[in-house]
Amino acid sequence: MIYNLDKLNEMADGDEDFINSVISVFLEEVPQDLEGLETALEEQDHQQVYQLAHKIKPNVDLLGMEQTRAIALQIETLGKNAANIIEIREVFPLLKKDIHQVVSELKNDFGL
Numbered sequence: 001m002i003y004n005l006d007k008l009n010e011m012a013d014g015d016e017d018f019i020n021s022v023i024s025v026f027l028e029e030v031p032q033d034l035e036g037l038e039t040a041l042e043e044q045d046h047q048q049v050y051q052l053a054h055k056i057k058p059n060v061d062l063l064g065m066e067q068t069r070a071i072a073l074q075i076e077t078l079g080k081n082a083a084n085i086i087e088i089r090e091v092f093p094l095l096k097k098d099i100h101q102v103v104s105e106l107k108n109d110f111g112l
Helices: 006-012 016-042 046-062 066-080 085-109
Strands: none
Touching: 006 016, 006 046, 016 046, 016 085, 046 066, 046 085, 066 085
């Protein structure tokens, strides 16, 4: 399991509806943002790469995915600094793999 709900549980203070809502939003938005990020990489749109990585980062952070958050931050920084797109493409598969894995785990663990 690559996610950890400690931070989310602390925020929710026992509110299961809140936890389920956050999980649902994650499952709905983050895969779409990831697709958009992949498209932005193909189009070499640094601004869009930056914005989408910036949007993904707090979502994975909320699920305690520290390594994934670090990857999103790296992509965000590279996009903001208009780094060589090849450099961003080298890191992107790690983010994609982690997000696909956590989406699968969350759907399984929460019966979604």
